[in-house]
Amino acid sequence: MAHTAQRILAQDCAEATAAPGKRAPGGYNSPASESTLPAIQAGEGLVHSMAIEKSKLMLMLRRMWLIRHFEETVIKVYTSGEFGGAAHPYIGEEAVAVGACVALRDTDYIAGNHRSHGHPIAKGGDVRKAMAEIYGRRDGYCKGKGGSMHLADFSVGILGESGIVASSVPVATGAALASKLQKKDFVSLVFFGDGASNQGACHEAMNLASIWKLPAIFVCENNQYAVTTPYKSTVSSEHIADRAQAYNMPGVLVDGQDCIAMYEATTEAVKRARSGSGPTLIEALTYRFEEHSLGLGRIRRSEYRTTAEVDEWRKRDPIVIHERRLLDTGTAKQGEIDTIRLETGAQVTEALEFARKSPFPEPSELYEDMWADKTMPVP
Amino acid sequence: MAQILFMQALNQAIAEEMRRDPKVFLMGEDVRASVYGAAANLSKEFGPDRVIDTPLSENGFFGAAIGASAVGMRPIVETLTSFMWVGMDQLVSQAAKMRYMFGGQVNLPVVFRCVMYYGGGSAAHHSDRSYPVYMNIGGLKVVVPGTPRDAKGLLKTAIRDDDPVLFFEDGTLLGTRGDVPENGDVPGGDLLVPFGKAAVHRQGTDCTVVAVAGTVPLALAAAAELEGEGVSVEVIDPRTLVPLDKKTILDSVAKTGRCVVTDPASKVCSAASEIMSVIAEEGFWSLQAPMLKVASKQVHVPYTPALEKLMYPTKDDIKAAVKKALE
16 A cells, blocks of 8 residues: 655644745745745644643743754854864754654654754753763763764664764664564654755665564654755655655655644654554754854855745744744743743753863773774774 | 584574574575575574565665664674675764764674675676775774684674674685584584684794685695795784784794785785784884785776686785795
8 A cells, every 4th residue: 555645734734834825836945036935823833633731842842942042052152163063053943853852752762963963952862961072072972072963862762963964864774673673662763854865875764664664753854955955956756755655654744843743743653653554754844044054154155045035934933933832822821931941041051061161081082982892902 | 523614604603693692683685595595594493583685775774784783683784795885884984983973872783794706707896805995994893704613703703792893704715614613512612713813724934924814725725835845834814804913913923034915805905905014013123025915906806707817816826925025
């Protein structure tokens, strides 16, 4: 039986969020001149099928704020020259990782890519260790050996972020295979971008997951540009979710600015995965508010996207959408929201202090961690 | 002690380790049918969950094996050296680098059994002797057994090792026969050959020959013939290239003062190159003559037997090199 790509949630989203706008021919991602991007609406996201307990709704807000503060802090300190290398801000895409990860258990696995800060924070990782890692310090997640693009926390199922796009997709699929062989009900979810969706590794992994009916969830964070190249010029189908059809799995197009839409889609995929019915592809349509990477000054001057387009998408800020919904539905009071914003801000400030105080690794640590085998000689 | 084929030794190692540890499973292309022989009867004994046929999808299933090893399984992947290029990103970006890059948070106990056919008219796309490439990467143990006994003992060690291991099975050796002790005859009841410990297959005093993989029997044959000519050759098989047992090699060179290194890989940046570099750096003052390298010609493998036979090191090449070293 062939699956056809499902757009049910996307339609919900479209009704709820983009009613007054019209989708440009050929999908969401058209040049700004001819597109009418969905603007934020009062009561956005009220149309959802699941009743979600308040604690989860507030947890989503908390984690989105944690990511936002974290990324704003990283941008600030990077700009002042406190560390080098690359850093890829996740601002604007917070709802994708948070909605997906809140639908998982601690024992479930995630893996991701170079835009690496949001995923572990969304999964419940430690912002202090994440910040210390970006600072290249010994108390970082990877003792300073991974840096911004390679956060990992195996203690909470974060199998690591890969600087080579799509490279972690087969690895996450392998964790799903292990889960099946071990007769555990752990699910493995992997984040990758619209650019990675064109890599063979991605397609090979989806095919494997489907033929073996693995408990895998493929979340494509379609932020619409692989660095500067629009996905419309590189993806042969209208939507990336359509590709699921080729692998006989459900493909779901989700509003990636809406954490509840992400949560619902992921919850469905988790149910399917845990019941042994196989994988799901979720395409989260989202937008990168910042430039591709800190430290790539040339990109900022590029004209691959217009200021007007960026401004339109900034109106669909995932945190604003969620907060407005919490208020409009009477789920939370402004005071509770303010508390979360302030607490997470303080948490990141504390993480920054922690990172700055953490020592750099000693020269003697250069060769450490290459091998599990402690008898390995240094060549 | 039983005389068995190299291929049977591999098969025994896999079967014994799969019986011992339920976390061990085998995956690869056509492994249930055991097209290459080493997986014979495993599917029948262990069933389809532990002997898994994969699609032709090296990036996919190499990565899946790595991911499974990261969360508690011990996969064995069967592949051909020439197909490894297809899955190179997984081998290098993930298997080799994950542990270090993530600060030692994860062990990856995965074995890639890399079948290395050459010399039989398979031409350039199916004749790679690629192990030196992986010595350069770091993070991957590189194993090159030269005898049936070592094939079994090293593969069992590889499967129990907590690091990623690339285990190169030289196609010219698969049909060779050799003494392999029964498990009951070895201490601990299990034939385990340690990594990083070279074998001195033959003692000698005039010249050291370090031989890798398929050149081991050639070096032994050359040494036997040279003995008749009054030349005493010591033959050393490193058995593992990462880690490399420098001491055994350097001690031998200190004794003989002369060294030939032979390697079926292409000459430039071969395993022989690295071994000679170690001797040059750490054993130079033991040398009484320049070291010599007997490796494959630095061209792609031609199909026609008329040219392919010119490619690889031979017994006569090794003999000639030893004689030259002794001039």
